Amino acid sequence: MTRKLPPLNALRAFEAAARCGNFTRAAQELFVTQGAVSRHIATLEDWLGVQLFERGRHGIRLTPAGERYFASMRVALDQIEHGTRQLQQQSPDEWLLRIKLPPTFAIRWLIPRLARFHALHPRIDVQITTSHKPTDFDRDDIDVSIHSEPSPPVGPGYRLLFRETLLPVCAPALLRREPPLEQPSDLAHQALLSSLNRPHDWQTWLAAAGAPGIDTRRGLQFENAAMAYQAAAEELGVMVGLLAFVRDDLASGRLIAPFDLRVPTEGGYFMAWRADRPVPQRVRDFESWIAAEAATSEA
DSSP states (O other), rough: OOOOOOHHHHHHHHEEEHHTTTTHHHHHHHHHHHHHHHHHHHHHHHHTTTEEEEETTTTTEOOHHHHHHHHHHHHHHHHHHHHHHHHHOOGGGGGEEEEEEEHIOOOOOIIHHHHHHHHTTTEEEEEEEEEESOOOOTTSOSEEEEEESSOOOOSEEEEEEEEEEEEEBBBBGGGSSSSSOOGGGGGGSSSSEEEHHHHHTHHHHHHHHOOSSSSSSSSSSSSSHHHHHHHHHTTOOEEEEEHHHHHHHHHTTTTTTTSSOOOEEEEEEEEEEOOOSOOOHHHHHHHHHHHHHHHHOOO
16 A cells, blocks of 8 residues: 655655754755755645644744644654664675775785774774775775875875875895995995886985985886885885884884985875765774874874
């Protein structure tokens, strides 16, 4: 048997207006205009053949019939909301966090810290995809994207994790070999290691160091910076790295910084998520955790 139901958009407008006691606040809650709310309620009153609101100079007030209808309508909508929440909690994807980020960030920064996130949020399962391509949230099945940006992105749905600071690093044994590496100009006689995804880092650091004439095209170039860091640890040359990715290696002595100069850039690593819909709890939990981790690692 076909249900005889009034227009559902009109019901939503009525419930919001009755609860808020104001067409304007109801419109703001529903992300529509005040005129749209007024038209929806007029449509509902025509459909029912009953006046639901008294309209006056000082605002609106439910009629006795409107109060009875609102009471029953609120119960029905509460039941729908409760059933929806239960269904979402039972969904296996509700606690599956899909993260897309560059391989170097994953290997050298996120994965060493991920056990701490799992300890805090054991019910959240994490799925990691590595890519240097920007995320299209309309096409990619991704909750969170982390990428390097040359300047802060504009608009909502972004959070700065940390700024980029460049510095050369190498294996300690490299300093004990010839040719000597005592000043930036000595890099002209070393194999320069770099990532194909960051072709200008050496130029930026050398310019700040007062040694812009060194040919940065010579040396070894790798598909991603994680491979270049490994090559530096294996004594293949000097890598221009990001401080955030080599802090642990510098602390352990696996890598050393032959020069004191550290060059901050305008860029940074940012977390991004969809800003055009409610943010899931798993994303909010991850954002809070990674922001605290980033602040601690930069301290």
